[in-house]
Amino acid sequence: MKLFSCALAALLAVLAGASQAAPPFEDSIAQRTLACTACHGSQGRAGPDGYYPRLAGKPAQYLYHQLLNFRDGRRHYDLMTRLVDPLSEDYLLEIARYFSSLDVPYPPPSSAPADPAALRSGEALALRGDPQRRLPACVQCHGQTLMGMLPATPGLLGLPRDYLSAQLGAWKTQQRRAHAPDCMARITQQLSLAELNAVATWLAAQPVPAHTRAAAAPTAPLPLECGSATRAGQ
């Protein structure tokens, strides 16, 4: 009987939809961070509208630095700033580690029709960069599979096109910043808006590989110095 009621409860929970499901109260970090998952989706798998990015599985140091960036005004989103403001760095790191540890399925890649020329240009920039302009390829820092690189570089696949192009645009206009030297600021300022959109379009169209974790920390120096990556190692 107990099994039946559990099964019924589980079924009802599924029917009620993922966002409505309410597990019983428990003293857990998941419970404590319901304020995060309200927008970033259950277990940080991303919000439904393409605006609130996935948190699950991103490198902990990357997530932690983004929390600090919102707190310290290097990234701007008032809701985030208000939430992180009263929290300690210890707790922010715990929250970052929690979401980093989660392994939840990725969404399928974007099937939206895309301009083939844009896809070719985006692929070239992502995989090969542009040596003539001394622009590194995405894969050089974000991992050969583009699923990120430890300790602090995020993966670029499994993210919506709108989110990717918004972040690249924000970097170009200095609305989004990181610790100096801000490598992404340098890169985006050299790219045209068309190129930024091309990279975002190509990245959003790629399937996530079977192995979704970030690559090991690099042994050789990265092509560009990045303040956030350097700090994360400390």
Added chain:
Amino acid sequence: MSESPVPMRHGARLPARILIGLAALAGVVALAAVLVWHLNLRDEPDLSAEAVSATQGAAPDHAAQVARGAYLAQAGNCMACHTARGGAAFAGGRRIDTPYGGVMSSNLTPDADTGIGRWTPAHFWRAMHNGRSRDGRLLYPAFPYTSFTQITRADSDALHAYLHSLPAVRQANAPHDLRWPYDSQAALAVWRALYFKPERFEADTARSAAWNRGAYLVRGLGHCAACHSSRNALGASIDPLGLAGGPIPMQNWYAPSLTSPSEAGLAHWDARDIVALLRDGVSRHASVSGPMAEVVARSTQHLSSQDLDAMAEYLLALPQTVAPNVATSAAPAAARPASPQALRGAKLYEQQCVHCHGDQGQGIASAYPALAGNRAVTLSNPANLVQIVLYGGFAPATAGNPRPYGMPPFVTVLSDDDIAAVLTHIRGAWGNGAGAVSEFDVNRHRQAR
């Protein structure tokens, strides 16, 4: 000189009268200006070199004085205003919005050109006690010298010593962004003549040492009245010692009365709960959010247990008042039928709130506050409730509550109408007897962000 010596035609006597009138008016204005200026210079310290060296000579062990100053800077939460988001500590540059425009906080690091490197302890004391800068300019009372005026010279000197021990940061002060006439020193002088008098804290010998210490902290460095008292049309605190609550200008929160049983009056609390709230951000009866979460996170959690006990003793003994909203609040909801708005709110509550706050508004102990019988829910001014539902938030992380639970923001989930409905429901359910919340009440907070 009142009459023209030359005989004149009848009509020509008038200009002389006007002249007399104008002269009298000018005299009155001049007298008023002298009075205003005089009132602005009350109890000013001697800035001469001998006076400066005298106080420095009397200073105790320097390291101990610096440590004491560091503690006092936390008690006064100086850093909250004097540090820009992500900026160097105490280097200023944070904009404080007021109804009269923006006031930019100043650089308190010891840089000689842009900070207070050239300030003597006497200059610093004049700023704290008299609200005047080193160069003689009158300071805007967004810097709460109306409260800081009560602190002792020894504490002022300790703060000065601490600030001078910080790394110097070269960062020029940004000009204020105030509207006319609030940007003029003359207007500020008149304001000060009307609403500011340098004061020295006088111990009440009929009270305990702890009560007096609490009074000194609450009225002085703590500058609790900056939020917990209402302000008149010119921004001056009305009855700052009363702590009877008021809206916080520009931030759109309401600082509840600490003397009213229907708001945040503490008379029936245990002193330990007051200490817990100030130290941990949570107590058996309440948790802090919004601007008070910032105060706990940056200031009161760092205070010694002795000082927290003293503040609790003082706050417990505040004379209790009956807030006007008690008399005018509606009968308990149990006695009235629920409105269609409240019924709609009850449905939304079932969908969005019940998992954490419970079907009887009972909450979950040590995680989620009860809504039934919660004075923060039934305040006649719903500003705080609307803020919390729109933007969510965490209680401050403190040693006693290092991993707080969070309230999700609903700004992207619920419409103004929905939030008004759910708040109307919780304000009238489970024995709560507060009035309805309108869509307009919600909208003005959404617009304000």
